[in-house]
Amino acid sequence: MDITFKNVNYTYQINSPLATVGLKNINLKFKSGTYTAIIGQTGSGKSTLLQHLNALLRPTSGEVIVGSQVVTSTTKNKELYDLRGKVGLVFQFPESQLFEETVLKDVAFAPKNFGKSEDEANRIAKEALHLVGIDESLINKMPFDLSGGQMRRVAIAGVLAMEPEVLVLDEPTAGLDPLGRQQIMDLFLKIHRERHLTTILVTHQMDDVVNYADDVVVMEHGAVIKFGTPRDVFADLQWLNQHNLELPGTGQLVQQLVQKGFEFERLPLTEDELITALKPQLEQGVENG
Amino acid sequence: MTEQPIIRVKNVTYSYPYADKPALNKINLTIQAGQWVAIVGHNGSGKSTLAKTFNGLIEPQSGEIYFNGKLLNEETVFDVRSKLGIVFQNPDNQFVGATVADDVAFGMENNGVPRDEMITRVEAALRQVHMWDYRHQEPARLSGGQKQRVALAGVLAQRPQVIILDEATSMLDPQGRREIINLMTQLRQDGNFTIISITHDVDEAALTDQLVVIDDGVLVNTGTPSELFADPEQLHRHGLTVPLSARISQQLRTADYALPDRYLNDRQLVDELWTLHSKM
Numbered sequence A: 001m002d003i004t005f006k007n008v009n010y011t012y013q014i015n016s017p018l019a020t021v022g023l024k025n026i027n028l029k030f031k032s033g034t035y036t037a038i039i040g041q042t043g044s045g046k047s048t049l050l051q052h053l054n055a056l057l058r059p060t061s062g063e064v065i066v067g068s069q070v071v072t073s074t075t076k077n078k079e080l081y082d083l084r085g086k087v088g089l090v091f092q093f094p095e096s097q098l099f100e101e102t103v104l105k106d107v108a109f110a111p112k113n114f115g116k117s118e119d120e121a122n123r124i125a126k127e128a129l130h131l132v133g134i135d136e137s138l139i140n141k142m143p144f145d146l147s148g149g150q151m152r153r154v155a156i157a158g159v160l161a162m163e164p165e166v167l168v169l170d171e172p173t174a175g176l177d178p179l180g181r182q183q184i185m186d187l188f189l190k191i192h193r194e195r196h197l198t199t200i201l202v203t204h205q206m207d208d209v210v211n212y213a214d215d216v217v218v219m220e221h222g223a224v225i226k227f228g229t230p231r232d233v234f235a236d237l238q239w240l241n242q243h244n245l246e247l248p249g250t251g252q253l254v255q256q257l258v259q260k261g262f263e264f265e266r267l268p269l270t271e272d273e274l275i276t277a278l279k280p281q282l283e284q285g286v287e288n289g
Numbered sequence B: 001m002t003e004q005p006i007i008r009v010k011n012v013t014y015s016y017p018y019a020d021k022p023a024l025n026k027i028n029l030t031i032q033a034g035q036w037v038a039i040v041g042h043n044g045s046g047k048s049t050l051a052k053t054f055n056g057l058i059e060p061q062s063g064e065i066y067f068n069g070k071l072l073n074e075e076t077v078f079d080v081r082s083k084l085g086i087v088f089q090n091p092d093n094q095f096v097g098a099t100v101a102d103d104v105a106f107g108m109e110n111n112g113v114p115r116d117e118m119i120t121r122v123e124a125a126l127r128q129v130h131m132w133d134y135r136h137q138e139p140a141r142l143s144g145g146q147k148q149r150v151a152l153a154g155v156l157a158q159r160p161q162v163i164i165l166d167e168a169t170s171m172l173d174p175q176g177r178r179e180i181i182n183l184m185t186q187l188r189q190d191g192n193f194t195i196i197s198i199t200h201d202v203d204e205a206a207l208t209d210q211l212v213v214i215d216d217g218v219l220v221n222t223g224t225p226s227e228l229f230a231d232p233e234q235l236h237r238h239g240l241t242v243p244l245s246a247r248i249s250q251q252l253r254t255a256d257y258a259l260p261d262r263y264l265n266d267r268q269l270v271d272e273l274w275t276l277h278s279k280m
Helices: A046-053 A077-086 A103-113 A118-131 A148-160 A178-194 A206-212 A237-242 A250-260 A271-288 B047-054 B077-083 B100-110 B115-128 B144-156 B174-190 B225-229 B232-237 B244-254 B266-277
Strands: A003-012 A020-030 A035-039 A061-066 A069-071 A087-090 A166-170 A198-202 A215-220 A223-228 B007-014 B024-031 B036-040 B062-067 B084-087 B162-166 B194-199 B210-215 B218-223
Touching (some): A003 A046, A035 A206, A046 A061, A046 A087, A046 A198, A046 A215, A087 A148, A103 A118, A118 A148, A166 A178, A178 A206, A250 A271, A271 B244, B007 B047, B024 B210, B024 B218, B077 B084, B144 B162, B144 B174, B162 B174, B210 B225, B225 B232, B232 B244, B244 B266
Parallel strands (some): A166 A198, B036 B194, B036 B210, B084 B162
Antiparallel strands (some): A003 A020, A003 A061, A061 A069, A215 A223
């Protein structure tokens, strides 16, 4: 599902002395089927932008077009029913939103809420739980008896059970251990591909950006300051430093290698790219030495 | 060892109510005063549970905890708690004061520290974490990293011997995380503290003197970061990772590049690679 932002502005607590700008003149297009990462410092407007994707916030001016639904400042809540069923939002620390008596009931809540029968909702819920790797033996447990990592998966299954066309992820792996992080990120990529979703990820993990995203949106002070592929965005080290942006994990090591005298045509963004770029420079040494 | 360890855990076992298996299983561990120790393990491994036994927040079903050689029990627990401060994971769950300064004073008010003394300590602690300029602000208005620094000041003001950081950086953005890690490095240099980091952040773990690896409630290994990072596969089996430099070294070693068979940090790796490069 295509999502387009046209001249979107958003002001918090407008018409009050506390009015603060959240978004400034955003023009963006998330093409159907793409995986886009949104990066920027805390307070740059990433979460404000996210909340426009399913109209939790409506633009103060301009319009957000999600599929065929146009959202403006005057759009009424009852017009948004379909949209909210199509856009699944995984908030930060989603496990804090678990509330039902059992894992299965919690995950089945959304499909039931969107009009599925009890049996149908349970079937969808079981499928979603299977997808996120929650064992069948856990589905009748209290969600709060699970470990933190398991609770996170159950909460994600709850969003997948809505069978959304757009998946919006707000730092979905914050607080998870390294292996758990990778498993969850691999899971999102798999679902993204299998279900042909449009996926939008807000993250501070630059490694996730280079490993998973097709495009990157860079935000600063409520505005979009760059849009491009990870390769484009991470090409200019000076620009990244100017805007206080992190580098992928390879960045610091590469900078030290460059200072020492190694040469890279372009910044290796992943471990594999770094190894590939290093090997010829080392082999040369071995052969001639 | 002649010196008295600051914390000694002896054969500690603990199960949560209704759990099928113990969260801590016969743990033995000594922590020397003045060290920075990281207790590492994947989510749900038992590392936070272990830390909660140190000050009696959790009472083990069997085994003993000694603090400075004294057995932790009903009589000593309050004394121990006054000497051991914890900064928890969620910056939003640990504020009670209306201003930053009030919040830092809260713990001392509870312990009956005289007012003049309190004022001096609040200032010293807030200066130590570089938050003195924010003393009149509402804690809610601060960034995540700033909130954790204030929480740390609250702990420092109590003049503890041991500071436990229970995943104190895991909910922060990269900048906030750096703020806290830099601060810990600085506190460590100032001395006088034993620091215990409960973490799965490998960059934080790399700075410490000793790693303690916990998996499924069992202490599986201890050693210096260099010792443990030399075996990436073992850490990987326990749901953990090693620094990038260790992963790169390992891949190059496997591809028959002549790198030394030990953990190399960024700078050491760059130097080693340069010797391979400049042979031409």
